[in-house]
Amino acid sequence: MADLAVMLVKVVAAFGALLLIAAYMTWAERRVLALVQVRVGPNRVGPAGLLQPIADGIKLMFKETVIPAQADKLVFVLAPLVSLVPAMAAIAVVPFGSSVTLFGRQVDLVVADVNVGVLYIFALGGIGVYGVVLGAWASNSKYPLLGGLRSAAQLISYELSLGMSLLGVVLITGSLSLKDIVAAQAGYPFILLQPLGFLLFLVCMLAETNRAPFDLPEAESELTGGFHTEYSSMHFAMYFLAEYCSMITLSAVAATFFLGGWRGPFLPPVVWFLIKVFAFMFFFMWVRATTPRLRYDQLMGFGWKVLLPLAILNVVATAGVLALLG
Amino acid sequence: MAGQALFYFLALLTVAGSVAVVALPNPLYSVLSLVAAFLGLAGLYLSLNAQFVAVVQVIVYAGAIMMLFLFVVMLINLGREERLPLRLPIQKLAGTIIGLGIFAGLVNLYVSAPLLTGAKGLFPAARLAEVGSVQAVGKVLVTQYVLPFQAMGVLLFVGIVGAVVLARRRTR
Numbered sequence: 001m002a003d004l005a006v007m008l009v010k011v012v013a014a015f016g017a018l019l020l021i022a023a024y025m026t027w028a029e030r031r032v033l034a035l036v037q038v039r040v041g042p043n044r045v046g047p048a049g050l051l052q053p054i055a056d057g058i059k060l061m062f063k064e065t066v067i068p069a070q071a072d073k074l075v076f077v078l079a080p081l082v083s084l085v086p087a088m089a090a091i092a093v094v095p096f097g098s099s100v101t102l103f104g105r106q107v108d109l110v111v112a113d114v115n116v117g118v119l120y121i122f123a124l125g126g127i128g129v130y131g132v133v134l135g136a137w138a139s140n141s142k143y144p145l146l147g148g149l150r151s152a153a154q155l156i157s158y159e160l161s162l163g164m165s166l167l168g169v170v171l172i173t174g175s176l177s178l179k180d181i182v183a184a185q186a187g188y189p190f191i192l193l194q195p196l197g198f199l200l201f202l203v204c205m206l207a208e209t210n211r212a213p214f215d216l217p218e219a220e221s222e223l224t225g226g227f228h229t230e231y232s233s234m235h236f237a238m239y240f241l242a243e244y245c246s247m248i249t250l251s252a253v254a255a256t257f258f259l260g261g262w263r264g265p266f267l268p269p270v271v272w273f274l275i276k277v278f279a280f281m282f283f284f285m286w287v288r289a290t291t292p293r294l295r296y297d298q299l300m301g302f303g304w305k306v307l308l309p310l311a312i313l314n315v316v317a318t319a320g321v322l323a324l325l326g
Numbered sequence: 327m328a329g330q331a332l333f334y335f336l337a338l339l340t341v342a343g344s345v346a347v348v349a350l351p352n353p354l355y356s357v358l359s360l361v362a363a364f365l366g367l368a369g370l371y372l373s374l375n376a377q378f379v380a381v382v383q384v385i386v387y388a389g390a391i392m393m394l395f396l397f398v399v400m401l402i403n404l405g406r407e408e409r410l411p412l413r414l415p416i417q418k419l420a421g422t423i424i425g426l427g428i429f430a431g432l433v434n435l436y437v438s439a440p441l442l443t444g445a446k447g448l449f450p451a452a453r454l455a456e457v458g459s460v461q462a463v464g465k466v467l468v469t470q471y472v473l474p475f476q477a478m479g480v481l482l483f484v485g486i487v488g489a490v491v492l493a494r495r496r497t498r
Contacts, residue, residue, distance in 0.1 A: 075354075116460060119381040126389025130361070133393070137354065137400050145400070152393060176460055 006107055011092075014111050018091050022244035023053040029285050036289035063233035068139060071230070075138035080231065080238035083131025086124035087245040093117040094252045095179050097262045097269040109262075109270065110179060117178040118170060121253060122163055125208065129155045131242065132227050139230035147226030150216050150296065157303040158207035158214075164311035165200035168193075168318040169257045178253075182261035189260035196314045198258045200307060202283070205250045207303065209243060212288040216296055251280035333373060339366035357395045364388040378459040 027042065027049060034041025042049035067076055097109035114120050129152055136148020170176060172193060173184040184190075191198050207214040218226030228239045255261060255276035264272035294302070343363030347356045364387045371380035467475050 072354075075358075114377065116377045116381045119378070119385065123381050123384040123389065126385050126393075129389070129393060130396075133396055133400070134358075137396075149397070149400070152397065156390065156393065 002105070006105065007111075010107075010109075010111050014091060014096070015088060018088060018245060018248060019241070021248055022241055023057065025244050025247070025281060026056065026240070027053050028281070029288075032282065032285040033289050036286070057237070060233055060237040065235060066230075066232045068141060068230050070140040072138040072140065075134050076230075077235070079131050079135035079138055080235045080242070081131070082134060083128055083242040084238045084245070086128040086131075087242040087249065090121045090124045090246070090249045091252065093120050093178055094249070094256055095182055095261060096252070096273045108179070113177060113179045116176050118163075118166060118176045118253075121249070122159065125155075125159060125246070128242065128246065131239075135231065135239070136227035139227075141230055143223045144227050144229045147218060147223045147229070150223075151210060151227055154207060154210070154214065154216060154299060154303075157300060158204045158307070161200060161303065161307040161311045162204035162208055164308070164315055165197045165204060166253075166257055167311075167315045168197040171315070171318050171322055178256050178261070182256055182263065185260040185263060189258060189263075191258040194258065194314070194318070196310065197318075198254075200311050200314065201254055201258070203307060205254060205280075206284070206287060207299075209247045209250060209284075211243075211247070211284055213291040213294050214299060215288075215293060216299060247281065247284055248277065251277045251284075254280050329373065333370070336366045336369040336373065339363070340370065353399045354396070357392060357399055360395070361388050361392045364392065376459055378463050 030052075031041045031049070033039075042052045045051040045055045067073055092111040093114050095108070095110035095113070099106055099108045101107070132151045132155075133148045136144040136151070139145070169181060169190050172190065173181050175181065175184075181190075206212070210216075210218065218228070223229070228236055231239060252273075255273065259276050261276075262269035262273040264275075267275075340363050343359045343361075343366060346359035347363065350356050350359060364383060368380040368383040368388065371377075371383060
C-alpha cells in the first residue's frame with residue numbers, strides 16, 4: 001500500500017514537473033529568441049512576462065475546436081493524444097536524482113527503473129510518430145498530408161542514427177538501464193569517452209524533435225503549418241506540448257548518457273540534473289535562432305550518408321577498443 | 327488476480343485488434359487495429375517477463391513496419407474496400423477447411439501438451455532476473471541459434487538488393 005502511494009507521488013510529481021517545465025519552455029524560448037534577435041519578447045503578463053504561459057494556456061482552452069468537414073473525426077481527435085502521451089511517458093525511465101530517504105523509506109528518484117530503459121524510450125518515440133502521421137492524414141488537406149509524410153520519413157531516418165549514437169555508451173556500461181548508466185559515470189562523464197557519439201546525438205536530437213534546422217515538417221513558407229495546419233485550440237496545444245515534452249526527454253537522455261545525469265559536486269543531485277537539462281534546452285533555442293532550415297534532399301542525404309555511417313563507425317570502434325581491452 | 331485480469335485485457339485487445347483488421351472496411355482503420363493488436367502482443371510478452379522481446383516488438387512491428395503500411399495506405403489514398411468476386415467456387419470451402427484445420431491443431435496442442443511455464447530451459451525466471459532479458463536473448467542468439475541468425479541477415483540483404491533493383495528499373 002505504502003509502495004503504491006510512493007509510486008503515485010512520484011508519477012504525479014514527475015509529470016507535473018514535466019508539464020510545468022514544458023509550459024515555461026515556451027516562455028523561455030520566446031525570450032531567448034528575442035534576445036538573440038535584439039527584440040524584447042513577451043514581457044507584459046506578470047513580471048518579465050512570467051505569467052505568459054498561463055495566459056496562453058487559458059486562451060487555448062477557451063478557443064473553439066474547429067474540425068474540418070471532410071476530416072476523419074475520430075482519428076483527428078485522437079491523433080494529438082497519440083503524440084502527447086508517449087512523449088510524456090518517456091520521461092518515466094530517466095533518473096532525476098540519487099535515492100533519498102524520506103520518512104525512513106529508501107526512495108529511488110526515478111519513476112520506473114526498467115532494464116530495457118533506452119529501448120523503452122525509442123519504442124515510445126516510434127509510437128509518437130503515429131500522432132503526427134495520423135493527424136496529417138485525418139485533416140484531409142494537402143499541406144498537412146505533405147508535412148506529415150515528410151515528418152514520418154525524417155523521424156524514421158534519424159531514429160536509426162539516434163539509437164546508434166547511444167550504443168557506444170551502452171557497450172561501455174553493459175546495461176540498457178539508465179540508472180546503471182548514471183552509476184557507471186561515477187568517475188568521469190561519458191562525453192570524454194564518446195565525443196563523436198555525443199555530437200551525433202546532439203544533431204539527431206534536433207531532427208527527432210522536428211526543431212530547426214530540421215523543422216521541415218512545419219516549414220511555414222512552403223507548407224503553411226505542416227501537419228498541424230488544421231488544428232486549433234487544445235488539440236493544437238497538445239501537439240505543441242508533445243514537442244516540448246520530447247525536447248525535455250531527449251535533453252534528459254543526453255544529460256544522463258553523456259554528462260553523468262544527476263552527478264555533480266556541491267549542489268544537490270536534482271539541481272544538477274535540472275541544470276544539465278536546461279543547458280540542452282538552451283542549446284535547442286540557440287540553434288533555432290542562428291541556423292537556416294535545410295532543404296529536404298539535404299536533410300535526407302545528411303541523415304543517411306553522413307550521420308548513419310559515422311554512427312556505425314563509432315559503434316564498431318567502441319566495440320573494437322572494448323574487445324582489445326578485454 | 328490482477329495479473330489474470332491484465333492477461334484477459336491484453337488477450338482481448340490482441341484478438342479484437344486482429345479481428346478488426348479483417349472486418350473493418352476502411353484500410354487505414356485496419357492498419358491501426360493491427361497496431362493495437364501488436365501492442366497487446368507486446369503487453370503479453372511483458373507479462374511473460376520478456377521485456378526485451380516486448381520492447382523490440384513495439385519498435386520493429388508497431389513502430390517501423392506498420393508505419394510503412396500506413397505510408398502505403400495514405401499515398402495510394404484507398405477509399406472503402408471493393409469486394410472482388412471469388413475466382414474459384416471452391417475457394418470459400420477450401421479456406422474454411424484449412425482454417426478449421428489450423429484451429430483444431432492449436433486446440434490439440436493446448437489439450438495434449440503440458441503448458442509451458444518457463445520453469446525449464448537455460449533461462450528460468452530467477453536466472454532471467456539475474457542476467458536481464460537482453461543478455462539472455464543475445465547469448466542464445468549468437469551461440470545456439472547463430473546459423474538461423476546469420477541466414478536471416480542474408481535474407482534481409484537479398485530483400486534490400488531486390489528493392490534497389492526494382493526501384494532502379496522503374497526510374498530508367
